Amino acid sequence: MKMDSLILKTTARLLLPNLLLFSLFIFIRGHNEPGGGFIAGLVASAAYALYSIAFDAEQARHVLGIETRLLIGIGLVLALLSGFFSMFGGQAFLVGLWIDLPLPSPFNKVGTPLLFDMGVFLAVVGVTLTFIFALEEVK
Amino acid sequence: MEVILAIVIGGLYAAGIYMLLRRSLVKLLLGLGLISHAANLLIFTAARLTRAASPIIPVSEEAFPASYADPLPQALILTAIVISFGVIAFALALSYRTYKIAGSDDLDKMRETKE
């Protein structure tokens, strides 16, 4: 399914980077304000979804630059990895570890929950785009 | 307020179940969607409603106001929403494939009980 509309194409092309930036913003502020990995992931996928509707799935895949299933895998790996750090220290699985950085809030605290959230973000993007691209590519 | 939402929940369940009971595959999918709405709303309502502040600690403060919405059910619902999103996507793909193979979306024709 695709729509041949110049307006749509232009909009999509313009929106893509902006939406991605916006999703990054949502992601970062998520720990303190409404937002977080899920929502950010959904926004990012929406950007590519729009692009794929405006152009087609193949071009959207090209712009994405990575196989969506791989993205799922990487997201899951990050989430899982974030749980290992504490195990090396003899603590339970998935315990949050934090370090302080000399940066302004919200960047002053970096910890494994953020890595976990990052995994969530990537996995959501990967899955959503897998859905959408696969459905669009159905003959 | 709970009464109103309880009725809404009942209505959503009724609508969803009715759609599940249809012979048409396509309608069944819509039924699944409605039921998942109903279930989420049920958790939300059963955990008691409040118009109080959302469970976010304002930046200026270190502690939390006395009245707040219960964050735990929200987290649960969020999880449930995302899971049912995945499930519905899969169900859609499954229906597509079934339709392609069976050539019909009449569920009554899909009852290969004997082999």
Place this chain on the structure above:
Amino acid sequence: MIAVSVLSVFAVALLSPLLFRRQNNNISPWLIALLPLGLSAYYISLLPSAAVGNPLTFTRPWAEALGASFSFRADGLGLLFALLISGIGTLVVIYARGYLNQKDLALFYPWLLAFMGAMLGVALSDNLILLFIFWELTSLSSFMLIGFKNEKEAARSSALQALLVTSAGGLAMLAGIILLGMAGGTYEISALLSNRMAVQSHSLYLPALILILLGAFTKSAQFPFHFWLPNAMVAPTPVSAYLHSATMVKAGVYLMARLHPVLGGTDAWTYIVGGVGTLTMLIGGYLALSQTDLKRLLAYSTLSALGTLTMLIGLGTPLALKAAVVLLLAHGLYKGALFLVAGALEHETGTRDVTKLGGLFRVMPITAIGAGVAALSMAGLPPLFGFISKELIYETGLEINLWLTVAIVAMGLFNVFIAIVVGVGPFIGKQTKTPNKAHEVPFSMWLAPTLLAGLSLFAGMFPGEVSSLIISSATSSVVGEAVVVKLKLWHGINPAFLLSIGTVIAGIALFFVRNSLRSVLQKFEWKWGPGYLYNYALEGLMNFANWQTRIIQHGYLRYYLRVIVLILTVSGAVALWRIPSVNLISSFNDSNTSNVMFYDVMLAVLILGSALVAVLSPSRMGAIVALGAAGYLIALIYLFFGAPDLAITQFAIESLTVILFVLAFYHLPKFQTFSSASERKIDAVISLLAGALMTMLVLVAVDVQIASSISHYYIENSLPLAYGRNIVNVILVDFRNLDTLGEITVLGVAGIGVYALLKFRKGKE
């Protein structure tokens, strides 16, 4: 060592196929026969200690929590059986070598040996659970042996029949054993034997007795469970001789004899066991009269013998028990021999029809002699062991009453007739033309019948030795206390002897009118017997199973769902109704109805409206839009009640869901209405009821608070310990991050699934 003797048979059974890996191996059967031969010798060596009441025992703990132990005991009764099993077993192993071809032997011996081991286990176990295990193993190996010629439908169905009947009894027996164990406080047989009073006064005595007897009756083919035995004659003849006359069918008799000291002596015992035994004795003998197939003849006469044994054990007088033990041995010897003769005849002539056999004495003299001696023993003529046995049985009858004597004499008459038909008839008169030209059978095949016949003669000649060697101690086991049995061949002329003479003469007379006798009896054949009932029940069961499955597992998804929803609704409603002080009115109380604002009501109406549109919309797009609208409106609710994260997520997901629906529905057909108006009405009622239940559940649950929420912990610790202000997010990525990990896994799997379903092409790599 006893345990080893039993287990060694299983070990050899497992290994025996290896002996037949080479082509044309003639020695293997002889090698295998060494095992039961050696075991016989071993069991004989145990006899003296058993005779003085000091049997060899062996015990190892096993599944103690369940009451099973690995204990064996070789008393007189057990050894008598063990000797029958291993002795006749030796001969059958040798006999089979001539009877079956090389290729079949490799599949035959393992099961024959497994059977032998199981049977030895039954005879020597001192624990009821252990005994039951071996008991069932005999059923299984018997199944495999009856169905040995498994290409034949008859073999398969007869094997199944035997298995089902004996297993059904076995299961009843299992329950009986458990009850007996509860009544007697143990499963160890030797301990139970000394616990008679406690068992018989226990309220579970009668059920335990009946259930155990069911097991014994089915195994020993007592009326009305007798029908499987004649059908089992499709088995190769060595099997019939071994299992279905000499050993396995006597397992039931054995069990009754074994438990007689615990369970016997009550009215219930006497009437049930004695009654069933008498019936079987008469019915078996009567049915045998009209048979012309050698093996079926023998099978029915075996029924009669089993009935006699059961009857004697049921009567339970010392004389009767002595007679039972003697008959047990005598019958094993002569019936085994006669079966093997029948096999030899079939093997040589190609037929088992007695009307087609005659005058074979000239071509098969050795077989004929063996057959004749065995037949005389069966007919109860001196100086054979069968005579002693019969005299004892007649005496038992005379001791008790007239009616029983009449029944016993009838049995004796049948026996004489059958003995002549089987053991004498085929060899005398003019030689008939048979499908194959008959020759004398090879050594391996005449050895067994002649040896068994010879033993009948030997035991008849030296009854004193036989009784002091084994009969006494075996009888002691059955009676439950030490008794001394002195057998004599000649008792002088007494009523029993006179009756004997009468039955022999009458039997011979019957033989001369056998053809007209058969034709008369065949007219009265009764087809509504238990065998018919079995088939009828099996067919009925299948019909019922098919009907039930069609009703339940019909394949219509919507009816499945209907059932589930109905069960949910009904059971939920019942449960709610049982809660005290719950009714619809009380749910609409102040706390639930307060605080309603106008836009809440608007929102509710809108959501319900969109749900209704989604249900009723005739177009797919309309329904999708309505579904999406409902989702967005619900997001608004989340927003109003302090859940902004939820609201945003719901918005985003709902949008994506709508996109997915649109993309998918593009490829799916338009809405169609398949179901009828009445179906729709029923479904509407069902779903409204289910919805109402959910409403009620929410209202009731909201009113009950057993404990307050644990959420305060998150509020207090989110910032100081988890460094996040958005508590929902902190719960997701920290407090309950395992949920989230699982959830993204679900998503990932869904991704793989959607990809696979949409991209999959057969054969594509």
Place this chain on the structure above:
Amino acid sequence: MNILLPLPIIIPLLTGIVALLAYRSRTAQRWLNVTGSTALLIATIFLLIGVERNGIYAVQIAGWLAPYGITLVADLLSAIMLVLVGIIGLAVAIFSLADIEPADETFGFHQLYQFLLMGVCGAFLTGDLFNLYVWFEVMLMASFVLLALGGDHGQMQGALKYVTINLVSSAIFLAALGLLYGTVGTLNMADVADKFSKELSAQESGLINTLAILFLIAFGIKAAIFPLFFWLPDSYHTPSVSVSAVFSGLLTKVGVYALIRVFTLVFVQDMDLIHNLILIIAGLTMVTGVLGAASQMEFRRVLSFHIISQIGFMIMGLGLFTPIALAGSVFYIVHHIIVKSNLFLISGVVKHMYGTLKLKEIGGLYKRMPILGILFLVVALSLAGFPPLSGFFAKFGLIREGLVQESYFIVFVSLVVGLLTLFSMIKIWNEVFWKELPEHVDIPTSAMNQAGLKILFAPIVVLAFITILIGLGASPIFDLALRAGEQLLNPSIYIRAVLGDSP
């Protein structure tokens, strides 16, 4: 134990993810699947040994105090179930190497398989009800895809029913969870149990009973009890044999496990009525399942109906509710998982030999493959409760306890069902092994080479051996089951292990 406890979740998850990342290489995925399953088996064995020696393990994942974070708990029941997952997981993983079609592997069989194991393990380990829901979903989602993988007609029809009905069950579960949370404000099972154990008003206990019914229905659907089992016989015969083998062994048992867990830990107050209800359901489940099996003429459909029938035995112990009865249930589950999966695997060999599993089109296998015949007989008779195989002791324990408790009706039913089970196993035996191959049927020239057959046989032989071992060595395993049963009937041990000594 901090490390050991989450391993049954981590190992398959990691394996699955790596296999997903290696989606291009079929070979790598095959190796990963077997390696991961082996690692899982080892981990679960260590866990069982640990729990057996040291009592219940509990770990607070993410390090938060008990009712607030998610607790993983392994008592004996959980540990036993996990070992079974390990055994079946490895057996089927090996079997699948020769059974699964290359295309299915390319589209993610090995990844999905590991995710399935992860979901199952998670369900057995978690001490949190909502977390249980999540693991259910992981397991279900993976099973949905595995069921549909290959995408032929029958599979789609089966998958549709399977998916829909299981989603309904999840929806009921979720609703019950929501109501439960609203009532007690917590989701940790031990915490819920603790809060339910105080003095309750009539209204409160009435509501708890209602919730118990909801849980009974939700888990009952997954466990395939009467009359909620429709999804099972319509789907289990459709996918590849490896998939039905692992389903048959593990999936319904998760439902049974959940029933046992909540009805020994959470819903324990004043439950006589529900126990009687469970006994009635157990009887009906046994009967309808076994009759269904009797009516079928397809290998895997017969087996599928038998699963249902045996679920009845498993919940019979729950209905009787004594230590020995629960031990009987646990023993039965152990036995059933080993035996039932193996029967499916054997059906797989038959399928590879004949290209079909319709009993009418098969025959003469006893002469062709006597060893397979004997293996089948051992396993099938064990299923039918024939002594001295594993099934006998499983049944024996339950029947004995039923008689002790004077529940004569259920004992009678279970005995009759045992006979009918034997009947339908013998039907398969007669049709597949004894009967001659029907004349009109041609045996396909099997593409399976000797090496392939060896791979198929290896797990079958090992599992059959385990069956015999469980029978002959019934004592230690029954003792273990008995201790598991005693643990289950003393929920305070579990609660203390999770919440700590101070309430």
